[in-house]
Amino acid sequence: MKHGARSDDRIDVDVLIIGGGFVGSTLAAALAETAIRVAMVDTQDPAAAIDAEFDGRSFAVSLSNTRLLEGIDIWPLLAPRAAPILDIRISDGPSLFFLHYDHTETGDDPMGFMVENHNLRRALHSRLSDSATMTFAPDKVEKLERGQGFVTAQLRSGQTIRARLAVGADGRFSQTRTEAGVGVTQWPYKQSGIVCTLRHERRHDCVAHERFLPAGPFAILPLHGEGLEDANRASIVWTEPGDVAQAMMDLDETEFCGELQNRIGGFLGEIVTTGPRYIFPLGLQFAETMTAPRLALVGDAAHAMHPIAGQGLNMGLRDVAALAEVLVDARRLGQDLGSAVVLERFSRWRRFDNTVMLAATDGLNRLFSNDIAPVRLARDLGLATVNKLPPLKRVFMRHAMGVVGELPRLLRGESLL
């Protein structure tokens, strides 16, 4: 163990992170720069996760979150393989109206970057193995006792960890959340999302496309070429009603590509899929509260959403930026990191942003996932109108880029310290 006070077999730290996925690991990496001592517990074997082959999934990381990743020394490891999104074209099915977001309208920065799952996982792992963070994996919190002054976790391995604060970063089905008695509000959709990666003949020119088809949104997201000759690649997020989606999953390669080609059109030329296809049931879910005594919930444990705007991980990273800042500031004031006063600051800060984003993506999906003529006309006119009003469009864009509101220091591109 590199640090953390030991008493018999117990390890004392300041913050215990439960769940070592992207959000939990990013929090650990952010806190690794500070004097706050961290232990992280994850059920997955990190070596297996690192060795995992290219898995075909990727994230659209908003500009503000690339600043967060920069601030905690992750971005330099990712940048060479991240594709900038210079332009976003949103269109409504077959209609001619479309909303065009060009990065030059908000400044010279790209709107965000496409980052592949396995690259992000490797970068986080490499950053954390250089830090003093204690990682327990594969391991599991069997029992979490939240007492007056501490939380005490019993791990399956027999290890006991005592901390001032526990952070539940254990995903949509968070056991930490359930055991703390924090309820969730859910809206299941009757839609599923299919995710896959394509190689295509023509260049994507770093343009992302979001099409609101009657069955649900369809996104084409530009990926980095990995330096290969025929390396025009894009990530597809394709929503369909659950049964249709499953039928698509069952198609053979030629039929599947045919269905894709129908939705994409001809502008990318010939397409072939590369890597596996994934299917996810869609749904909106958020925890009734982001905090409980000596516990904070972050990422999907606090809010899981329709991936329509690619905002799930981005919201989780915004939780991380806010929580890391609240904890660093509390530490500098000698405050108890798990106290109600400190947790209240975090939840007040995040609550508004999360609610707005959940409502907006849910509304967008409901608005676009139907084919009733008047609704269709209204939204076509709406898109065209937004397109003609640059100030309004800038507000939309800046929100999608994650640069509105009172931003944590890490999202402003400033040091946490």
Next chain:
Amino acid sequence: MTTSVQAAKSTVNPDEVAQFTRLAEKWWDPDGEFRPLHHLNPARIAFIRDHAATRFGRDPLADRPLRDLDLIDIGCGGGLLCEPMCRLGANVTGIDAGAETVNAARAHAEIMDLDITYRHVLPEDTGADGKRYDVVLNMEVVEHVADRALFMEAAANLVKPGGLMVVSTLNRTLKSLAMAKIGAEYILRWLPVGTHDWKKFARPSELANELRPHGMEITDIKGLSYNPMNGEWHQSDDIDVNFIMLAVKDRA
């Protein structure tokens, strides 16, 4: 005379311990009776930290910037300032005139596993052992004492040469009568009616005059102001109601 409440383990009454723990919970409930102090805390801790670190040549934002400084909190209550000061690295002593309060503070420090010395003693008596401190905290107390001049002298005597005292209290102005007394007690009900006697509020100049004969000079003063939009207190230039001052003692 020091009234020690440090009892041998064998004589501890479990019922009493439970009672002190309940009292500690009251002090530490951020939405309870002492809510205003919880909300004041970040602004006043930052003032203490920045001045103490600067005076002793440390970076206020470094980890544990008050490491190894001897600090005493006069009128420590449930330990709302002692615990953060301990986490910032200081060797903390908390004293209070209320025996039960001291026991409650001690019970809470035990729960939090913090090493703080609490004593039920008055400042004029604690000085008798000759122990002096780098930092003396005199926070939200002077408006409650019977003989302020005597109290300020006793507090000043606890400061080591080259050390400092931080004083915070309520100014005696018409605005503080309106806001801190009538507003906070009768209208907003932040404080129980009768918490404060406005006539005992102290002007900064009066405190300065009481400290000067004991080798201490006021070198900084800030207001503490409430922002109703976010419910937080911050340092400001308005010293008409709540204010916080730094007094330093010559190194000689």
